[in-house]
Each structure stands twice: as C-alpha cells, then as structure tokens.
Amino acid sequence: MRKVFIDCGTNLGIVLSRFIHELPDHDFYAFEPNKDLLPAIHREVERAAHSPRVEVSHGAVWTHDGVIDLFLGHHESSTVMPGKRVPPVYDQQIDYDSPIPVPAIDFSAWLRQTVAPDDHVVVKMDIEGAEYPVLTKLIADGTIGLISVLHVEWHYDRFPAMTRADHDHLVTAVSAIVDVRDWD
DSSP: EEEEEEEEETTSSSHHHHHHHTTSSEEEEEHHHSSSHHHHHHHHHSSSOOOOOOOEESEEEEESSEEEBOOOOSSSOOOSSSSSSOTTOSSSSSSSOOOOEEEEHHHHHHHHHHOOOTSEEEEEEEEEETTTHHHHHHHTTGGGGGGGEEEOOOOGOOOOOOHHHHHHHHHHHHTTTSEEEEOO
16 A cells, blocks of 8 residues: 655645655655746755655646646636635736646546555645536546545635535535545
C-alpha cells in the first residue's frame, strides 16, 4: 500500500510544504493552473527537510483532459469557473475579459491511472468552485472511492447560480463515501 497526498490548487505551495513535513512517508502530487505560481511551489518543495517524491504539474484539475480558460484575480481567487464573486477582502477582482488557456487534467482518469484501491490517498482540494463539477464526476464514475481523506474548501457562497441545496446534496453524497474535512 502506497501513501499519497494530492494537492489540487497548490497556489504558492505553502500548504504542500506543510503536508510534506507532516506526512514524510507519502508520495506527493501537486496541480496548479497558474504558471506564474510554479516557481514559488518549487521553492517550497526545495525547502522541505527531506526529499519525498514530489511531482508538480501545471494544469487545472477538471472533468476532462484538454485546455480550459483560467480567469485571473488575486492568486487566491483565480478560477476556471465563470461567474465567481470575489470576497471584498481581495483588492483585485477576477478578470473575465482576458482568460488564459491552461492545461486541463481529467482528475478521475488521472486518479484511476495513478493510485490503487488499497492505497491511502489524501486529497487537499481548493480549486475555487471547480470542486463541484470535479467531485460530481468522481461520484458518477466511482473514482471517488479511491480517495481516503478529502480536505476541501467549498465555494458555493461565491457562485450566485449555486444553491445551498445543491451544495448540501453534493457534500452528503461525497461524505457517504469519503472522510471529508472542511478546508479553509
């Protein structure tokens, strides 16, 4: 049995670095669609006290392989999801007029190819609203069962089209299969 940590929405790599220190016996995978943040992620990985297996990928965790538009805002609010409202704490709004095409990774297919059913898989998912279509697909094709623990930041309150009932339904469905822990 392998122990795996997957960081979806790695941002600056600070959380990845923390988990590298906390889970030294894990293999690490990191996904970040904003290419400008990759140098910071690599610096954080290099600062790790030991040398675990760490694979950093430039790409957005998504429902299919290909290319998707990334809408830039403050590095903590950029998203592939149109219509996201930005909390007032950020001084930079999302630029929906100038999307940047980025690689999209079919997270279900990637999971199926990368981990085995008996592996212990911890996922941190902070993907700015894309958690809803991604997790819906994982449930639909059964790959959600490959995840042991899911740390997820939910963004339903930032999308006017997302109802609390739709959010609650997905949380209930995911929680029935996986140990879900809110991430904030």
